[in-house]
Amino acid sequence: MDKHLQTMWHEINKAHFDGQLQPLVTIDWGETSGPEGIGAHGKFFQKSKCIILDEKFKFDEDAIRAGDKAEGTKAEVAYRLMIHEMVHQALHQKNAPNPGGHGASFLAEAQRIAQQRGEKLPTAEHVHQWPLCPS
Numbered sequence: 001m002d003k004h005l006q007t008m009w010h011e012i013n014k015a016h017f018d019g020q021l022q023p024l025v026t027i028d029w030g031e032t033s034g035p036e037g038i039g040a041h042g043k044f045f046q047k048s049k050c051i052i053l054d055e056k057f058k059f060d061e062d063a064i065r066a067g068d069k070a071e072g073t074k075a076e077v078a079y080r081l082m083i084h085e086m087v088h089q090a091l092h093q094k095n096a097p098n099p100g101g102h103g104a105s106f107l108a109e110a111q112r113i114a115q116q117r118g119e120k121l122p123t124a125e126h127v128h129q130w131p132l133c134p135s
Contacts, residue, residue: 026050044088
């Protein structure tokens with residue numbers, strides 16, 4: 001389990017899910033978008049209770065503290081990807097319809113969180129990319 005991703009998960013759970021998401025077994029990095037991956041930047045796996053984010057977004061905390069903007073950007077992308085995967089987790093936990101998809105349930109949650117964050121609300125057309133979608 002990656003401690004930085006675990007910290008992100010706890011922060012997001014508290015800020016956007018009132019601490020109601022059930023703890024996961026694993027939150028880590030892996031190849032999700034490369035040749036051996038699943039064609040996504042991240043994935044919530046219901047059966048194994050884990051979130052995996054693509055390792056290409058893995059960031060270096062020491063470099064961020066030293067002011068490396070590229071590493072800071074990777075950390076921001078990882079944070080946003082974590083929010084996306086946690087919406088899937090929340091929908092699975094609520095037994096929502098199509099919790100692994102990006103339909104009406106996902107859109108409603110994405111819009112709720114975007115509003116909390118003071119960001120542009122995602123549309124049905126771009127919700128599958130949220131919160132990385134163009135503004």
